[in-house]
Amino acid sequence: MSAWLAIARREWRTQFASPLAWTVLAAISALGAWLLLVGIESYVALAPRYADRPDGPGVTDLVVAPMLANLAALMVFVVPLLTMRAIVGERRDGTLPLLFAAGASGIQIAFGKFVGALGVPLVLLAILLAMPLSLAVGTDLDLGKVATGALGLLLLTAALSALGVLCSAYAQHPASAALAAMAAGLIGWIADGAARERGVTDGLLNWLALPTHLTAFMRGVVASVDVAYFLLLVVLCLGLAAMRLARLRELG
Amino acid sequence: MPKDSLIHAEGVARRHAAHVVVSNLTLDVPAGTALGLLGINGAGKSTLLRMLAGVLAPDSGRITIAGVDLHEDPRAARHLIGWLPERAPLYPELNVSETLVFAARLRGLSRAPAQLAVARAIERCDLGEVRQRLCANLSRGFAQRVGLAQAIVHEPPVLLLDEPTAGLDPLQAQRLHSLLAELKHGRAIVLSSHQLAEVQASCDCAAILHEGTLDAPLAVGDGAALRARFMARVLDRAA
Numbered sequence: 493m494s495a496w497l498a499i500a501r502r503e504w505r506t507q508f509a510s511p512l513a514w515t516v517l518a519a520i521s522a523l524g525a526w527l528l529l530v531g532i533e534s535y536v537a538l539a540p541r542y543a544d545r546p547d548g549p550g551v552t553d554l555v556v557a558p559m560l561a562n563l564a565a566l567m568v569f570v571v572p573l574l575t576m577r578a579i580v581g582e583r584r585d586g587t588l589p590l591l592f593a594a595g596a597s598g599i600q601i602a603f604g605k606f607v608g609a610l611g612v613p614l615v616l617l618a619i620l621l622a623m624p625l626s627l628a629v630g631t632d633l634d635l636g637k638v639a640t641g642a643l644g645l646l647l648l649t650a651a652l653s654a655l656g657v658l659c660s661a662y663a664q665h666p667a668s669a670a671l672a673a674m675a676a677g678l679i680g681w682i683a684d685g686a687a688r689e690r691g692v693t694d695g696l697l698n699w700l701a702l703p704t705h706l707t708a709f710m711r712g713v714v715a716s717v718d719v720a721y722f723l724l725l726v727v728l729c730l731g732l733a734a735m736r737l738a739r740l741r742e743l744g
Numbered sequence: 745m746p747k748d749s750l751i752h753a754e755g756v757a758r759r760h761a762a763h764v765v766v767s768n769l770t771l772d773v774p775a776g777t778a779l780g781l782l783g784i785n786g787a788g789k790s791t792l793l794r795m796l797a798g799v800l801a802p803d804s805g806r807i808t809i810a811g812v813d814l815h816e817d818p819r820a821a822r823h824l825i826g827w828l829p830e831r832a833p834l835y836p837e838l839n840v841s842e843t844l845v846f847a848a849r850l851r852g853l854s855r856a857p858a859q860l861a862v863a864r865a866i867e868r869c870d871l872g873e874v875r876q877r878l879c880a881n882l883s884r885g886f887a888q889r890v891g892l893a894q895a896i897v898h899e900p901p902v903l904l905l906d907e908p909t910a911g912l913d914p915l916q917a918q919r920l921h922s923l924l925a926e927l928k929h930g931r932a933i934v935l936s937s938h939q940l941a942e943v944q945a946s947c948d949c950a951a952i953l954h955e956g957t958l959d960a961p962l963a964v965g966d967g968a969a970l971r972a973r974f975m976a977r978v979l980d981r982a983a
Binding site for chain 1: 794849894
């Protein structure tokens, strides 16, 4: 078995043994259910206005897409809580040298931690997606749009997890890793806020901002540039985390 | 390098800031030999063992494990090493079995061989009664034995043990010495300690590490000479 897979499996085991993971799962599931109910209530109020427009927004646009967009914003704060111990936890427990001694490289450790850190968020996404999908029992959902929205949310979660692993590699304490990852995620979320205020929508800051690349997914469009953006973020963060791990090994 | 040497270090040096921790050190440990690394606290024993384990890179010099260069092929070399640091590296949320399975899989063993290796390590280290106990709930003695079990689970030809009996009661220490005598066959063992008696009880020869330099090894049978040299080094440091 590859070292990264062994590390990822142990990370899953650790995450699902942690009360924090179950608390997050329960709290965010409840919040997701509430968002869905609020969305349905709004839809019931708005639906008559669009009843005579064949190209008007449907339940997917008015209920599912806003719910997924709200959950995406929530992930900026939730994912760092799940990744904060990824590497700094190993350092504090004195187990990081065990991974080095077993021949695991920095990139194997970083990638294993990243895959492991995705465990709880993936379960959370599955629960959250099951909620809007349950609407298919009583109405026609645009499953293509739901799928692209889910893909966008998945890519965002992957990027935030990689960012969390990176912050955990540099931090001295899990709480500071979580705060740093939340701050970085938040900056990424509002990076183009001022530009948008001034009506600029195609500048560098707009391109750097996370929501710019998420919006298209929520509209049912999968653009390769958006996929590449999130994958690049993952690669960049894991590369920097691997470099930090190599440095930690040198420092002993 | 001697032909039967499993551990070969040549010109190894390491500094921490301006302080020289290990200086131009040369060491050979053949198969079937347990070498005791004696030194007072801060002599550089742990630093040397971490370098031999491939956990810490030396500033200069070359280390080979069973002929494999630790710098040129670190992955292959590290698979030949079992390392027990001073504080056993255990995950508090895993039980003993899971810890050992993780250690085995980390070293590339697939499921069935890993299960066999874990069963063997548990038997050897006498961990049967605590195999389902969480590592967080282990006594110091058991934690140390689990640490040793994770170091030997992949049957490495080289064992590096950093003060393995620290914190153990005399009975537990005695058991560990017996286990080391059993493990010594065909392996090279380096054990660090600041206690002469421990080295005499578990090793064939001993070398004194003092201010980063290593004396030529002496047979532990020559207890008087070893004691005299060790005391001279301790007094030298005190002066």
